Every structure is written in structure tokens, then in C-alpha cells.
Amino acid sequence: MAAYPLLVNGTTHTVEATPDTPLLWVLRDTLNLTGTKYGCGRGLCGSCTVHLNGTPVRSCMLPVAAAAGAAITTIEGLAPDGLNALQHAWCEHDVPQCGYCQAGQIMTAAAFLRDHPAPTEAEIDAALAGNLCRCGTYVRIRAAVKDAAAAMQKEAAR
Amino acid sequence: MKASPAPVTRRDFIRVSSLAGGGFVLSLALPRAGLAQAAGALDDTARVFTPSPFIKITPEGIITILAKNPETGQGVKTSLPMIVAEELDADFSTIVIEQAGLRDDVGAQFAGGSRSTPDNYLLLRRAGATARAMLIAAAAQTWNVRAGELTTENGRVIHAATGRSLSYGELATTAATLPIPDERDVKLKSESEFRVLGSRVGGVDNPAIVTGRAEFGMDVRLPGMLHAVYAKSPVFGGRLLRANLDHLRTLPGVRDVFPVEGGTEITGLLPGVAIVADSTWAAFAARAQLEAVWDESAAAGQDSPAYAARAAALARTRGTELRHDGDVDAAFTASAKVIEADYFYPFLNHATLEPQGCTAWTRDGGIEFWTTSQTPGPGRDLVAATFNLPKEKLKLNLIRAGGGFGRRLRNDSMVEAAAIALRVNAPVKLTWTREDDMRHCFFRPAGFHHLKGAVDAAGRLSAWHDHFVTFGYNSTATPAPSAGMSPDELPARFIPNYRLEQSLIATIVPTGPLRAPGSNGLAFVMQGFIDELAHAAGRDPVEFRLELLGEDRLVPPTGGRGVPYHTGRMKGVIRKAAAESGWGSALPRGEGRGIAFHFSHQGYVAMVAHVAVSPAGELTVKHVTAVADVGPIINLSGAENQMQGSVIDGLGMAWLQEITFAAGRTVQSNFHDYPLLRLPEAPAISVHFIQSDNPPTGLGEPGYPVVPPAICNAIFAACGKRIRSLPIAKNDLRWG
Numbered sequence: 029m030a031a032y033p034l035l036v037n038g039t040t041h042t043v044e045a046t047p048d049t050p051l052l053w054v055l056r057d058t059l060n061l062t063g064t065k066y067g068c069g070r071g072l073c074g075s076c077t078v079h080l081n082g083t084p085v086r087s088c089m090l091p092v093a094a095a096a097g098a099a100i101t102t103i104e105g106l107a108p109d110g111l112n113a114l115q116h117a118w119c120e121h122d123v124p125q126c127g128y129c130q131a132g133q134i135m136t137a138a139a140f141l142r143d144h145p146a147p148t149e150a151e152i153d154a155a156l157a158g159n160l161c162r163c164g165t166y167v168r169i170r171a172a173v174k175d176a177a178a179a180m181q182k183e184a185a186r
Numbered sequence: 187m188k189a190s191p192a193p194v195t196r197r198d199f200i201r202v203s204s205l206a207g208g209g210f211v212l213s214l215a216l217p218r219a220g221l222a223q224a225a226g227a228l229d230d231t232a233r234v235f236t237p238s239p240f241i242k243i244t245p246e247g248i249i250t251i252l253a254k255n256p257e258t259g260q261g262v263k264t265s266l267p268m269i270v271a272e273e274l275d276a277d278f279s280t281i282v283i284e285q286a287g288l289r290d291d292v293g294a295q296f297a298g299g300s301r302s303t304p305d306n307y308l309l310l311r312r313a314g315a316t317a318r319a320m321l322i323a324a325a326a327q328t329w330n331v332r333a334g335e336l337t338t339e340n341g342r343v344i345h346a347a348t349g350r351s352l353s354y355g356e357l358a359t360t361a362a363t364l365p366i367p368d369e370r371d372v373k374l375k376s377e378s379e380f381r382v383l384g385s386r387v388g389g390v391d392n393p394a395i396v397t398g399r400a401e402f403g404m405d406v407r408l409p410g411m412l413h414a415v416y417a418k419s420p421v422f423g424g425r426l427l428r429a430n431l432d433h434l435r436t437l438p439g440v441r442d443v444f445p446v447e448g449g450t451e452i453t454g455l456l457p458g459v460a461i462v463a464d465s466t467w468a469a470f471a472a473r474a475q476l477e478a479v480w481d482e483s484a485a486a487g488q489d490s491p492a493y494a495a496r497a498a499a500l501a502r503t504r505g506t507e508l509r510h511d512g513d514v515d516a517a518f519t520a521s522a523k524v525i526e527a528d529y530f531y532p533f534l535n536h537a538t539l540e541p542q543g544c545t546a547w548t549r550d551g552g553i554e555f556w557t558t559s560q561t562p563g564p565g566r567d568l569v570a571a572t573f574n575l576p577k578e579k580l581k582l583n584l585i586r587a588g589g590g591f592g593r594r595l596r597n598d599s600m601v602e603a604a605a606i607a608l609r610v611n612a613p614v615k616l617t618w619t620r621e622d623d624m625r626h627c628f629f630r631p632a633g634f635h636h637l638k639g640a641v642d643a644a645g646r647l648s649a650w651h652d653h654f655v656t657f658g659y660n661s662t663a664t665p666a667p668s669a670g671m672s673p674d675e676l677p678a679r680f681i682p683n684y685r686l687e688q689s690l691i692a693t694i695v696p697t698g699p700l701r702a703p704g705s706n707g708l709a710f711v712m713q714g715f716i717d718e719l720a721h722a723a724g725r726d727p728v729e730f731r732l733e734l735l736g737e738d739r740l741v742p743p744t745g746g747r748g749v750p751y752h753t754g755r756m757k758g759v760i761r762k763a764a765a766e767s768g769w770g771s772a773l774p775r776g777e778g779r780g781i782a783f784h785f786s787h788q789g790y791v792a793m794v795a796h797v798a799v800s801p802a803g804e805l806t807v808k809h810v811t812a813v814a815d816v817g818p819i820i821n822l823s824g825a826e827n828q829m830q831g832s833v834i835d836g837l838g839m840a841w842l843q844e845i846t847f848a849a850g851r852t853v854q855s856n857f858h859d860y861p862l863l864r865l866p867e868a869p870a871i872s873v874h875f876i877q878s879d880n881p882p883t884g885l886g887e888p889g890y891p892v893v894p895p896a897i898c899n900a901i902f903a904a905c906g907k908r909i910r911s912l913p914i915a916k917n918d919l920r921w922g
């Protein structure tokens with residue numbers, strides 16, 4: 029066991045963990061941030077996606093030792109004061125079925141839209157290809173990302 | 187060096203499988219205090235109006251509606267309260283929805299068979315209408331007018347003659363003093379008066395889901411909670427012989443490691459090793475170091491190639507005759523064209539994105555559960571029977587599940603959590619690894635169909651023979667769960683000469699219902715072979731199907747058991763699917779459309795798929811048109827979402843998924859070898875409903891079986907390759 033300083037959603041925590049503990053389980057079991065989900069534990073599903081210094085990463089594959097010192101954002105910290113454009117679009121389109129994959133979908137989409145403010149449908153598809161949805165909400169995800177991009181563009185133009 | 191596994195002694199076991207006075211009698215060890223009433227119970231004080239368990243209205247105007255059934259992503263936490271709100275005549279957007287725990291006063295609480303809607307439609311409408319009638323009576327009393335002069339709108343009672351109105355909150359305390367009328371005296375709205383039902387309502391948990399605050403089964407947290415995994419024999423049901431338990435006990439964060447003897451009933455508590463730790467990761471990491479020797483004597487001959495060889499051998503024999511109408515052999519001799527084909531669909535795993543799991547806490551003489559079960563009542567019964575505990579001592583909280591699809595109809599994770607919680611003096615959360623979830627399932631059974639069919643000189647389907655080779659659980663006499671086939675399956679009852687024979691392969695693989703059980707494999711076979719016969723007859727596949735269904739009528743089930751089949755409703759969805767998809771219009775070379783239909787769970791569904799196959803054999807599914815007649819729609823947004831999801835799920839299943847077995851074990855372990863469909867592979871989907879005034883049914887299931895045949899028939903139209911064996915990915919689609 030060792031102590032690691034973690035900067036999560038703007039707050040620094042010191043957590044005790046074995047160095048190989050994936051960030052996912054530190055977030056969920058130690059910091060009570062259960063919005064980040066376990067789906068496969070092998071980097072195959074994207075349910076555990078968080079931002080590490082702004083880049084989407086699979087927290088199930090990232091040892092806590094490697095995350096120490098970096099700025100980590102989870103779904104709980106994506107829009108601390110309500111809903112951002114993506115989350116709003118997700119509700120407008122009533123995207124979730126079971127909802128289990130959606131935090132990972134939104135985290136991936138958020139980083140993608142920051143870098144690609146006016147994406148084509150093919151770019152959206154490619155960006156989210158690594159996030160599995162067992163319930164099959166893909167057509168709504170596509171539409172919601174598109175709408176969120178348009179809303180963000182409009183907001184930026186004001 | 188690793189410690190060598192030590193033999194497991196009898197003393198190590200907690201004998202939880204023994205019902206009759208085993209060594210570990212829990213009821214003695216536990217205090218006798220009772221458990222609180224089911225969670226989610228609406229409090230009932232004099233000021234608050236609670237005409238039924240479903241509705242609570244406070245004087246402050248807060249209206250709470252109870253969501254009675256388990257939410258697994260099918261949308262019932264939203265749609266069932268909508269039914270109450272409709273008859274209550276309240277503004278749905280202002281209503282608080284509260285998830286019920288397992289209780290005894292709200293009717294059956296389960297999520298399966300697309301039954302949530304049909305079983306609760308009238309019950310919940312009456313609950314809403316009764317409350318509304320009482321609120322009107324309270325207003326009539328307050329104003330001293332006749333109830334007949336009053337109307338309601340958006341949570342208010344209105345006296346139009348005097349322009350007065352009172353909110354439901356203002357009337358709550360008076361309404362609470364009134365007698366509850368006989369529900370037969372309460373008038374329901376006519377459907378033309380509906381404002382809530384049939385509208386688009388977003389899921390009530392959406393804001394929590396998109397901010398990571400929704401609680402799923404795996405997210406339950408309790409003070410001092412420990413984390414557990416449960417390792418079972420990779421060969422189904424095998425007993426534990428030896429394991430390196432002492433080594434595991436020395437690993438970081440591990441609190442306890444113990445074997446559980448378990449029983450032999452496949453849906454009950456099976457033998458395993460419980461690892462209890464401070465964190466999920468510590469438990470997972472210890473599990474990775476488990477070295478166990480299991481009794482694998484049942485494994486011989488239990489693998490997929492052996493099943494296929496056995497099926498081929500059985501196909502050369504005669505099976506048990508389940509139905510024979512007319513004279514099939516004579517019809518084959520007399521028919522213009524006879525074709526034969528072998529169809530196969532594989533075993534499947536439900537692969538809910540949230541793996542199985544359950545949280546349990548033994549205290550106060552009983553166990554409290556936080557469960558994602560689709561069948562919490564039977565789960566409670568299983569725990570009570572397994573551990574000889576009275577049912578009243580078991581309290582179940584129903585937690586949102588990350589997908590169900592029938593997997594959570596079985597309560598294996600609940601009974602495992604109970605076994606662990608009974609030994610651990612703290613709340614404990616059991617989490618299955620993805621690998622556990624992939625390997626230990628009640629799989630959708632595979633099926634082999636050896637078909638022979640004929641068309642007559644007029645191009646009509648005239649004879650059909652199916653030798654169905656399926657599985658029996660350790661049996662060649664009785665089909666395994668969800669492995670049987672109704673002798674009424676299409677085209678039986680619609681053609682003069684029909685024969686169904688059945689043979690069974692004995693398996694140790696646990697099987698069970700998966701989304702539209704039975705139908706999800708059979709529709710592929712029936713709609714595929716009907717398509718082959720249509721082409722053999724040189725007929726249009728839509729016309730051929732409409733003719734098969736014949737004139738509009740209600741076709742009764744054979745022997746009066748089962749559900750009647752309304753040909754008119756089915757023809758309606760077929761015609762609409764054809765019209766909406768542009769059926770018959772020209773497509774470029776390498777593209778094609780396929781049609782399929784199926785009736786299941788009281789839902790009539792037809793789909794047209796539009797696909798492209800490149801000469802190199804790459805498949806692109808461009809568009810799927812889905813049409814359903816499931817009676818009136820409760821929540822249009824949720825209903826469309828279920829149909830879209832069925833299309834994606836059905837396509838992923840047909841294209842990519844297969845579970846296989848080797849030496850009695852599941853071969854696949856995670857999403858690399860059991861893929862789900864990905865966003866770039868998802869087609870555009872249009873969904874249409876024919877809203878008849880037939881009784882409503884659920885939409886979780888009836889769409890799913892129709893997708894594979896629609897896709898496969900489209901592939902044939904596109905490139906001439908007939909898919910008779912799933913998944914599609916195993917087939918060579920190259921052409922040209």
C-alpha cells in the first residue's frame with residue numbers, strides 16, 4: 029500500500045492503494061464516485077472513461093500510480109453546476125435505456141467535441157466506436173452529439 | 187513460489203446448501219428483531235392523502251407515484267407511473283417517482299415476458315382514477331356542490347360554473363378522510379381524453395444518469411461495506427476439491443476466503459469460493475490468484491463440435507413427432523418444387539453491461555438485499571428455501587439494473603450474496619467479474635433445424651417439415667429451459683401439410699430465457715426458410731407472406747392453449763413496413779432489402795432491412811424499417827427507444843455473437859471474443875407504430891426476433907448468399 033495524491037474534479041485527495049489498483053476502483057470504492065462504471069475491466073467497453081488532463085482514458089486500465097498528480101475529471105465533475113450541452117442533449121433525446129454505459133459515452137463525447145466542434149456523422153461514429161452500449165441507444169447518441177455540437181457552436185458564436 | 191493448493195476439508199465449508207439442520211444454522215445465530223417494512227413504502231399520516239400504495243399527495247402539493255416494478259432499462263419506472271398520472275389527471279413533469287421495494291400490496295413485481303404493461307395497465311389506471319374521484323369528492327364537499335359539476339386538469343379540481351379551483355394538495359387532507367370507493371364504481375377516461383399516455387416522456391432518471399448520480403446495483407454503498415467475488419467451477423456445477431485458500435487469505439486487502447458447498451440445482455446456490463475484501467479490486471486481484479481444482483467429471487463430450495456432430499447424426503434419424511397435419515410426404519411428392527436446408531443458431535449470453543451482482547446485509551435476524559433482480563419475489567423465495575429463513579426476515583430493495591434481457595430472471599447472484607453475507611458481519615457487495623458473467627449464464631440455447639419445404643404449381647407454400655434438434659438439461663426426454671418449440675410455430679396452422687419432429691442432445695450447459703425466448707432463434711429459421719421458398723416459387727417475398735397469412739381472421743391456438751394469432755394485424759404491419767421502406771423500388775447492385783415478421787409476447791412486428799454487401803464481402807446495414815402493433819403506446823419515446831434497441835441488439839446478435847463450449851466450459855470470456863455492435867455499425871432506424879385499440883403489450887421483446895431474418899433475407903437479396911447459420915460473421919459473403 030502507498031499513498032497517492034489524486035486531483036479529482038478539482039479537489040485533491042490522498043488515497044491509500046496498492047500501486048497496481050486501477051483508477052476505476054479508487055474512484056468507485058475509495059472516493060465514492062460511482063458514476064464511472066465497470067463493464068469489462070479490460071479496456072474493451074468504455075464504461076469507465078474519465079478525463080486525464082483532458083484526454084479520455086479507460087480508468088480500468090490505468091494504475092492509480094500513473095494517475096497521481098494528473099487532473100482527473102469524472103462524470104460527476106463534468107458540469108459541476110447542472111447540465112452541460114451534451115448532458116442536456118442526452119435528456120432531450122431521451123438517450124438512456126438502462127443508462128449504464130452513458131457516463132462513458134458522455135465523457136468520450138465531451139472530449140471529442142472540445143477538439144471537433146463541428147463534427148460530421150462519420151467523425152462522431154468513429155469517436156464513439158469504442159464505447160459499447162448493450163441496450164442499443166446508438167441512433168440517439170448520434171443525434172444527441174450532433175445537437176450538442178450545434179448548441180455549443182451557437183453558444184460560442186454569442 | 188506459489189503455495190500449493192491445500193485440500194478443502196468439510197470443516198471449511200459453511201453448509202448453506204443443507205436445508206435440514208446442517209451444521210450452520212443461521213436462525214440461531216441471529217437476533218429475532220423484525221425487519222422494517224419494504225423500502226419505498228409511502229408514509230401514511232393523517233394529513234397525507236394515500237388512497238392506495240401507488241399515490242401519495244401531501245398538503246404541500248407534492249404528488250408521489252410509486253414505480254412498482256424493477257427497472258432494467260425497459261423504461262417501466264417512467265411508463266408505469268405515467269399510467270397512474272393519466273387517470274389522476276396530474277402534470278407528469280411535476281410528479282415525484284419513488285421506486286418500490288419488494289412488498290406485498292402492489293401486485294406482482296417482476297420484469298419479464300414484456301408483461302409489465304399488460305399486467306398493470308388496468309390496475310394502475312384504476313388506482314389513478316380512484317384517487318381522482320376522491321379528490322373530486324373532497325372538492326364537492328368543500329364547496330358544497332355536486333361532484334358531477336366538477337372537472338380536473340393538471341392536478342386541480344375545477345368548478346367551471348363559479349370559476350373556482352383547488353389544487354390536489356389543497357384537497358389532500360379532506361380527501362384523506364373520505365372512504366375509498368369501490369373501484370368498479372370509478373369511471374376510467376376514454377382513450378380520446380388521454381394527455382399523458384401516448385406522449386413522449388423522457389426517462390425519469392435521465393438527469394441522474396447523465397450526471398453519474400443514478401444508483402445502479404453495483405453502486406450501492408453502505409457503512410462499513412465489504413466487497414466480494416464468488417468463483418465457481420468453470421465446468422458447470424462442479425464441486426470444489428482443492429484450492430489455495432490459505433494463500434489468498436494472505437493477500438493485501440483480503441478479509442476472508444471460504445468455500446461454499448452449494449447444491450446441485452443449477453438455478454440455486456452452486457459450489458464456489460467466496461473472497462471477501464476491503465475493495466472490489468482487492469477481491470478481483472485475489473480471485474486472479476485462485477488456484478482451484480474442481481470436479482470436472484461432467485465435462486466429457488460437452489463441447490460445441492460434439493453438439494454439432496450429434497445434431498448431424500440425429501438429423502438422419504426420425505425425431506419425436508410433435509405435430510403432423512395433412513400428409514407431408516405425399517405433399518412433397520406432389521409438389522412442384524421441394525427444397526431442403528439446415529439452419530443453426532448458436533448459444534448466446536445476455537451480456538448485460540452491468541455484470542451480475544448483489545449487496546446483502548445480515549442483521550436484526552434477517553437479510554436485507556439491494557438487488558437488480560427481474561424476479562425479486564422468486565429471489566426471496568430461493569433465499570428463504572436455501573437458508574431455511576422465514577420470508578418476513580428478508581427485505582429487498584429494488585435497484586436500477588444496468589440491463590436485464592432475461593438474465594436477471596435468475597437469482598444466482600442474490601443467493602450467492604446471501605451465502606456470503608451470512609458469514610460476514612458487515613454489509614457486503616458481491617460483484618461478478620465480466621469473465622464470471624460471460625462464463626456463467628443461463629444461455630440462450632442453440633438450435634438446429636433440418637428443414638424441407640415445398641411450393642405447389644400455383645406458387646403457394648404447400649408443405650413443411652422441420653426436424654428440430656435442441657437441447658435437454660442432462661436429458662434427452664425434456665427440452666432444457668427456453669429450448670423447446672411450440673407446435674403452433676409458424677407456418678403451422680397456416681398450411682395444409684406440416685410436420686414437426688424433435689430430438690434432444692443432453693447438455694450440462696445452463697439455459698434460460700433471453701429477450702423473446704424461443705422466438706429469438708425460431709424467427710430467424712422460419713422467416714429465412716419462408717424466404718427461400720418464396721424465391722424458389724419465383725414470388726415476391728412480401729406477397730408470398732401475405733398470402734401465407736390468408737384472409738383477415740383470428741387463428742386460434744391448437745387445443746385452446748396459447749394465444750390466438752390475428753392475421754389482419756400481422757398483415758397490417760407487413761404492408762406498412764413494405765410501404766415505408768420503399769419495398770420493390772430499384773437498388774444498386776450489391777444492395778438488397780429483406781422482409782421478416784414475427785408474433786411474440788402479443789406483439790405483431792414486421793421489419794424491412796436494407797443492406798449493402800461489397801464484392802469483398804463486407805456487410806453494411808444501411809436502414810431498418812420497423813413496424814409494430816402492440817396496441818396503444820404508453821410512452822412514445824420509450825417505445826421507440828425499445829424498438830431501436832431491439833434492432834441494434836438483434837443485429838449485433840445475428841452478425842457477431844456466439845457462445846461456444848469446450849470440455850464443459852464456456853470458451854468466451856469478455857467483449858473481445860463476444861462483441862457487441864458498435865456505433866459505426868448501427869444502421870439508421872425508422873420506427874412506426876400501428877396503434878390499435880387492442881390491449882397494450884410491452885415492447886422489450888417482440889422486435890428483437892424479427893431483426894436477424896430481415897437482415898439475412900436482405901443479404902440474400904443483395905448478393906445471393908443465403909445465411910443459414912448464425913452469426914453472419916462466420917459466413918463468407920464475397921460475390922462477383
Ligand code: FES
Pocket residue numbers: 065066067068069070071072073074075076077086087088089
Ligand atoms: S471497464 Fe474499462 S473499458 Fe470496460
Ligand code: FES
Pocket residue numbers: 124125126127128129130160161162163164165259539588589
Ligand atoms: S443504455 Fe444500457 S448499456 Fe447503454
